[in-house]
Amino acid sequence: MTALLPALTATVRRTAHRVPRGTCDCGPDAVLADRDDATVVRHGATVAKAHAPGTDPAGLAVRLKVAAALHDTLLPPLGETAVPLHGRLVTFWEAGTPVDRDDPDAAPWEAAATLLARLHTTPAAGLPQPLPDMRGPAKAARAITRMRAAGPHPAAAPVERAWATLPAWARAEAPAPLPGLLCHGDLHLGQLVRTPAGRWLLIDVDDLGLGDPAWDLARPAAWYACGLLSPEEWTRFLTAYRAAGGPAVPADGDPWPALDVAARALTAQTAALAVAKSAGQNRPLDEIEQAVVDACDRMAALPPELAPTSTK
Structure with missing residues (x-):
């Protein structure tokens, strides 16, 4: 470096x-x-x-x-x-100009959702080939590997239990069961910039590829389920995605059955990285890190196939 x-x-x-x-x-x-x-x-x-x-x-x-x-x-x-x-x-x-982390009320949730819906509905046949797989599940699996390599940690056990409840595709051990659509693979607000022309665009193509579009909604969904994203912000994001014709969730009704597995996987990934950093820096988990570990503990007690609507 x-x-x-x-x-x-x-x-x-x-x-x-x-x-x-x-x-x-x-x-x-x-x-x-x-x-x-x-x-x-x-x-x-x-x-x-x-x-x-x-x-x-x-x-x-x-x-x-x-x-x-x-x-x-x-x-x-x-x-x-x-x-x-x-x-x-x-x-x-x-x-470009990134999202202002000090002004959460101005977060461009609608822009992010609309861009995602546009990406997910882009016909793959008209794009450069061969399109690679979306790397989101592989990144989650690497986070678990990193946590294990960091050594013993008291918070690792609930993360491991939550990870074990996930189906093989969410652990990057099998292809996703749904038709592969074009996905970003690592969506969060840090992946948007405003151009000098005033448009919001998605950045960071390292994980771009064909996969389950629910993965791109999974991090905001996981934050909402963990209490880290307000219901108002989650509703803004979900409503804008549906209005733009996004295919990851039904056009109306409960979105959670379509998002549950991916949101759980992103929660486990976030928790695993938090545990690895905590172990590497020899410090306790902070409040947000503890929140995602606690969510893993709840998830492990209610596997995805038994969860009626939510990981909350």
């Missing part, structure tokens, strides 16, 4: 100006993320992202082409070819 960050910064500067320049009036570089799975640097109006080690070049290439084709839904890349850098694949994007 030490060698990657300055190299990525130099690369985004060159890309921002199209030619090397010693100085400019773009202001200081901004490191937007520096994690094992992604390093993101902004210079001026350009963002460079170094994708996770081991990223499949063919899968990423198709995902970039899909983003370019669906530029009214997904932020299009600045070029459809990833650049190798220090063993990582790097892509370039127009900088």
